[in-house]
Amino acid sequence: MFCLVYLQKKPECIPTQRPYMPELPEVETIVRRLQTVLPGKKVAEVVVLRNKSFQGDTALLSGKKIRQVARRAKVIVLTLDDDLCILIHLKMTGQLIYVDGPSRLGGGHPTADFIQQLPAKHTRIVARFADDTTLFFNDQRVFGWWKVANTASRDDELSRYAPDVIDPEITVSYLQQKFSRRHSPIKVTIMDSSIISGVGNIYACDGLFEAGIDPTRPADSLNRREIAQLLKSLRTVILQGIELGGATIKDYMNIDGLSGGYQQVIRVYGREGLPCFTCGTPIQRIKQGGRSTYFCSQCQR
């Protein structure tokens, strides 16, 4: 049996032809999946195929058991014996693929072929466990990383991230206080990980659409009611993403990658020129902070 924790979407399945990047819902989905397979496993060896992808000493990890899998913002935290941790960030193109023995699928099956080709061209790190299962880290663009940490350096690393947008610590009052000192566009502000974590470009665009707020408005121009609506909307699209992220994984395991969940979540992202689902006005694309913002000029004020 094999188990595919996460497989990158195939380019031809993506309407925008852009590479797919894991955002908080995808990372959460991966973490939930890893939680079912990794705890209790003993690390046999960690092989680094690309030095830039790994910081720390692989030798420290051998023989240690994984105790816990967790997530903070988009960082995956593997807790091991002896105060050791592995921190993992997938950044834009990282994938974690867990393989439990040889695949029993037929040779022509795309997923089986994919599994059998591991390690592949973009495999950067291979973690092999004592029970002959393996976790592969693929990362085409080499922005992602694994870091060996102890409790102290882990806390130091994670302290840079504000609480998750779905964390109860984020309240309307908290945002109101933060926004009051920011005159930059609300879209840029909600993607600032020192204010809120876990709002990537896709969910920032879709959340603002859901809230009916113009992404170009200065953060300090939003009133309390609008901030409350925005927080609610961001949580809605992200929780929906988490829900559908799971659905997408099942689709992958069945066959061919993405037809399901993920695209159904998308309200405006990547839909430049296409009609708004609410009013039919063509979706506009603008640049903010060097990133594309998609929005409906009619529905978002």
Place this chain on the structure above:
DNA sequence: GTACTTGTTAAACT
């Protein structure tokens, strides 16, 4: 060859 994409950080601004 040029422009552009991504998340995050660090440096360089105001």
Place this chain on the structure above:
DNA sequence: TAGTTTAACAAGTA
């Protein structure tokens, strides 16, 4: 000093 903008990173596509 705090907020804001820009460049950098890697590797791919249009």
